[in-house]
Amino acid sequence: VRVGIGDDAAVLSEGAGDSETLVTTDLLVEGVHFNLEWASPYQVGWKAAAASVSDIAAMGGRPTAAVVSIGVRPRAREYFVKSLYEGIAAACERYGVVVAGGDTVRSDKAVVNIAMLGRVMKNRAILRKGAVPGDIILVTDTCGDSAAGLEILKTFPKTEITTPFMKRLVARHLVPEPSLAAALAASASLGPTAMMDLSDGLAADLPRLASRSGVGAVVFEEKIPTSPDLRAWARRTNAPFASLAVRGGEDFNLLITASASKIDEMERNIESAGARSTRIGEIVSRERGITLVSSSGENLSWPNASFLHF
Amino acid sequence: VRVGIGDDAAVLSEGAGDSETLVTTDLLVEGVHFNLEWASPYQVGWKAAAASVSDIAAMGGRPTAAVVSIGVRPRAREYFVKSLYEGIAAACERYGVVVAGGDTVRSDKAVVNIAMLGRVMKNRAILRKGAVPGDIILVTDTCGDSAAGLEILKTFPKTEITTPFMKRLVARHLVPEPSLAAALAASASLGPTAMMDLSDGLAADLPRLASRSGVGAVVFEEKIPTSPDLRAWARRTNAPFASLAVRGGEDFNLLITASASKIDEMERNIESAGARSTRIGEIVSRERGITLVSSSGENLSWPNASFLHF
Numbered sequence: 333v334r335v336g337i338g339d340d341a342a343v344l345s346e347g348a349g350d351s352e353t354l355v356t357t358d359l360l361v362e363g364v365h366f367n368l369e370w371a372s373p374y375q376v377g378w379k380a381a382a383a384s385v386s387d388i389a390a391m392g393g394r395p396t397a398a399v400v401s402i403g404v405r406p407r408a409r410e411y412f413v414k415s416l417y418e419g420i421a422a423a424c425e426r427y428g429v430v431v432a433g434g435d436t437v438r439s440d441k442a443v444v445n446i447a448m449l450g451r452v453m454k455n456r457a458i459l460r461k462g463a464v465p466g467d468i469i470l471v472t473d474t475c476g477d478s479a480a481g482l483e484i485l486k487t488f489p490k491t492e493i494t495t496p497f498m499k500r501l502v503a504r505h506l507v508p509e510p511s512l513a514a515a516l517a518a519s520a521s522l523g524p525t526a527m528m529d530l531s532d533g534l535a536a537d538l539p540r541l542a543s544r545s546g547v548g549a550v551v552f553e554e555k556i557p558t559s560p561d562l563r564a565w566a567r568r569t570n571a572p573f574a575s576l577a578v579r580g581g582e583d584f585n586l587l588i589t590a591s592a593s594k595i596d597e598m599e600r601n602i603e604s605a606g607a608r609s610t611r612i613g614e615i616v617s618r619e620r621g622i623t624l625v626s627s628s629g630e631n632l633s634w635p636n637a638s639f640l641h642f
Numbered sequence: 643v644r645v646g647i648g649d650d651a652a653v654l655s656e657g658a659g660d661s662e663t664l665v666t667t668d669l670l671v672e673g674v675h676f677n678l679e680w681a682s683p684y685q686v687g688w689k690a691a692a693a694s695v696s697d698i699a700a701m702g703g704r705p706t707a708a709v710v711s712i713g714v715r716p717r718a719r720e721y722f723v724k725s726l727y728e729g730i731a732a733a734c735e736r737y738g739v740v741v742a743g744g745d746t747v748r749s750d751k752a753v754v755n756i757a758m759l760g761r762v763m764k765n766r767a768i769l770r771k772g773a774v775p776g777d778i779i780l781v782t783d784t785c786g787d788s789a790a791g792l793e794i795l796k797t798f799p800k801t802e803i804t805t806p807f808m809k810r811l812v813a814r815h816l817v818p819e820p821s822l823a824a825a826l827a828a829s830a831s832l833g834p835t836a837m838m839d840l841s842d843g844l845a846a847d848l849p850r851l852a853s854r855s856g857v858g859a860v861v862f863e864e865k866i867p868t869s870p871d872l873r874a875w876a877r878r879t880n881a882p883f884a885s886l887a888v889r890g891g892e893d894f895n896l897l898i899t900a901s902a903s904k905i906d907e908m909e910r911n912i913e914s915a916g917a918r919s920t921r922i923g924e925i926v927s928r929e930r931g932i933t934l935v936s937s938s939g940e941n942l943s944w945p946n947a948s949f950l951h952f
Contacts, residue, residue: 342742359711401669432652447757
C-alpha cells in the first residue's frame with residue numbers, strides 16, 4: 333500500500349506492472365446520506381456509484397470495477413434492489429465501470445456500500461499531498477449547485493419543482509456527474525501537484541488538502557465559479573450565493589493545485605476534454621493559514637464547514 | 643471480468659500480468675449478522691475480516707488488501723469503532739492483508755462492510771463451477787462447530803459457559819479461522835475441480851456448487867468430519883450431531899471436489915500445510931440429484947438449508 337486511509341482512494345502497488353490499483357469504499361445509510369422521500373432508489377444508486385467514480389477520478393485514475401453491498405428491508409426488497417442496481421449499473425456503464433459482484437442482505441434501514449477499483453499509471457496517482465506555495469488553485473465546473481438543489485428539495489414539495497433552473501439544480505443534487513474526463517485530462521498534462529474531489533464542499537475540503545500538503549491558501553470569493561442556475565436561486569431567496577458556493581457539498585467537481593509552469597497546458601487539456609476549470613486562488617505557506625478574500629478585498633475568516641449531506 | 647456475481651469472489655483480468663485480481667464484498671448488519679450482546683466489537687471485526695479472507699481463499703487466491711466501511715451510532719462511536727478496527731486489523735495481519743482504507747459514517751444500527759482484494763495466478767482461480775461426475779467430494783477441518791457455538795450462546799448466559807469444550811465451540815463461532823493455508827495447498831496441487839467455503843453450511847452450499855457445475859452428488863453422513871467438541875455437545879443435549887454438521891454454517895472450512903487422479907497429491911499437500919481434509923462423497927450426474935446416505939445405508943432426502951446466521 334503506497335497511500336492508505338485519508339486520501340480519496342488507496343493506492344496499491346502490486347507486482348511488476350506499469351500500473352497501480354486504486355480502491356475506495358463508500359457506505360451510504362438511509363436517513364443519513366439519502367432520503368427516499370426525495371430520491372428514487374435509482375437516483376440513490378446512481379449517486380452512490382458517481383461518488384465512487386469521483387473518488388477514483390480525483391486520484392487521476394480510471395475506474396474499472398465495482399462490488400456492491402445492499403442492505404434492505406425484506407418487504408421492500410424486490411423493487412428497491414432492482415431500481416437501486418439499475419441506477420448503479422447506469423452510472424457504472426456511463427463511466428466504463430464493470431459491476432463485478434455484490435452482496436444483498438437484510439437490514440431495517442436501507443444501506444448501500446460501493447467498493448470501487450481503478451487503475452493509474454505507476455507513481456502517477458495525484459494525492460491531496462503535494463501542493464507547494466506558489467501553486468495556483470483551480471476548481472472544475474461550478475460550485476454550490478448540489479447544495480442549492482438540496483435546499484429546493486427541502487423547501488418545496490416535488491410537484492412544485494417545475495421551473496427549469498430549479499429542476500436542473502435538483503438534478504445536480506440527485507444524479508450528479510463526476511468529473512472523470514476533466515480529471516483524466518488534468519492528469520495527462522502532469523500539471524496537478526495535488527487534487528481531490530469536492531464532496532463536502534470547498535469550506536471543508538480545501539483545509540484537508542492544505543493540511544495534507546502542509547501549506548496555506550488564499551481564495552478569492554468572487555472567482556469561485558457559480559452557475560446561472562445557482563445565481564437565479566440565490567436571487568429568488570435573497571441568499572448570498574457565494575455562501576452556497578463555498579460551503580455546499582456533493583458537487584463532485586475537482587479541486588486542483590497546479591504549478592505555474594504547467595498550468596496553461598493543463599487548462600487547455602481540460603478544455604479539450606469538454607470541461608472547464610477556473611483559477612480561484614493560490615497556495616501560500618502554512619504559516620499564512622487559509623484565507624477567503626471578499627470581493628471588496630477584505631480578508632474573511634475561512635467559513636465553517638457545516639455542509640450536511642442528505 | 644472473467645467471473646462475476648455468484649462465486650465466492652469476482653475475478654478481474656487486467657493488463658498483461660501473470661496474475662488476476664480477486665474482489666469480494668460482505669455487508670454485516672447488527673441484529674442480522676451479529677449480536678453485540680454475545681460478540682464484542684473486536685470479535686465482530688475479526689469475524690467479518692475472516693469471512694472475507696475465506697472468500698478469497700475459496701477461489702484459490704491469496705488476500706492482499708481490504709477497505710472497510712463502518713456505520714455506527716454517534717454515541718457508541720469511539721469505543722465501538724476502535725475495537726471493531728482492532729479485530730479487523732488483527733485478522734488482516736494474521737492472514738497477510740493490508741487494511742488500505744475506510745469510511746466511517748453515522749448509522750442507527752451498526753453495519754460493517756469489508757471489500758477485500760486478492761491475487762491468483764492467471765486462469766488458476768478455482769470456481770464453484772468445474773466439478774464433474776466421478777470427482778471426489780472433500781471438506782477440510784470439521785463441520786458444525788460454529789453452529790454448536792451459536793446454540794451454546796443462545797442457551798447459556800456467558801458467565802455459565804465455562805466448560806472447555808463449550809468455550810472452544812463458542813470461539814469457533816465468534817473468532818473463526820478461515821482455511822487459507824488449506825486452500826493454497828489444495829490449489830497448488832492443481833487437484834480441485836471446484837471449491838467454495840462453507841459459510842452457510844453443507845446443506846445450503848453443496849447444492850450451490852452442484853448447480854453451478856451442473857452435477858449431482860452423493861454424500862455419506864457418517865463421513866462428515868466432526869470434532870470431539872461437537873460430539874460432546876451433542877451428547878449433552880441429546881441432539882443428533884450429524885444434523886449440526888450438515889446444516890450448521892459459518893465454519894469457513896472448504897468444500898472441494900477433486901479428480902481421482904490428483905486427489906492423493908492434493909491430500910498430501912493439505913496435510914503438509916498443517917490442515918486436514920476428509921472425503922465425504924462423490925459427484926454424480928445431475929439427473930441423480932443430491933443425496934445424503936445415512937449410516938445404515940439409507941438414502942435420505944437432502945436436508946433443508948435452514949441455518950440462520952447471527
